Amino acid sequence: MSQRNTGVTPQVVNAHACPVREVLDRVAGKWSVQILVAAAHGPIRFTELERGIEGISRRMLTLTLRNLERDGLVTRTVHPTVPPKVEYELTPQALELHETLQRLTDWAERNRVYIAEARASYDVAHEPELADA
């Protein structure tokens, strides 16, 4: 696994053959993950999502929900009551995804400090060329 690179035909990473990117493209949107998280515990209504997710606009909530629905990650159930009531729920596939994302969270939390420090030291090392007098 960790054998040295030979220098021959250096890891041709074909974008079309890279499934990670597919997932990321699906989830890279600013709000997708937060929706997945917010809906992970069961059906949730539109307005609940709107209030639960800090700073999301109605427009983006709708758009992101539509995309998730299109990808089969959330189901949309309209209760024909008055006033209308719409519930969104994660599909089993989305729940799996949500669990997988949890691993990323773990990584992030384990390495949060490391990264912060790396940034800090990089930034001082590459300080804006201070005007020497």
Next chain:
Amino acid sequence: MSQRNTGVTPQVVNAHACPVREVLDRVAGKWSVQILVAAAHGPIRFTELERGIEGISRRMLTLTLRNLERDGLVTRTVHPTVPPKVEYELTPQALELHETLQRLTDWAERNRVYIAEARASYDVAHEPELADA
């Protein structure tokens, strides 16, 4: 875990407290992941990356590498030879991340067909309102 939502204080997802998003923001760039993958097997040179990653521009390669370096995910080693030779290598932290991303890949591959079908059926269901004569 899958208990019903109570309706009370519906999962306030604070963006600042959501570590997944941090990782994603770091990796969401169009090229970051492919670089991580391409460099996962050991030190690799700038030009090798450039040739190995289909469609990347020199500019984006440089930028993305800089960001990864800043976050402590790759190291940059300059060999003061002539012509110059620069090698990039993943840090242990990046290797961990790479493994975690593998889980996402697994999910993507397991669900690729499901998603494709979901999209297809969504798209036909929400066909562009055909102009009825």
Next chain:
DNA sequence: CCGCATCCCTAAGGATACTG
């Protein structure tokens, strides 16, 4: 070989106002 600087363009996403 490695990389930075510049210009440009597109698409994600915010703000706001209107409806079934």
Next chain:
DNA sequence: CAGTATCCTTAGGGATGCGG
């Protein structure tokens, strides 16, 4: 309540050319 429609701003990223 749960959306849609419209306008506008910004940042990601492509193309290209120069330089150590």
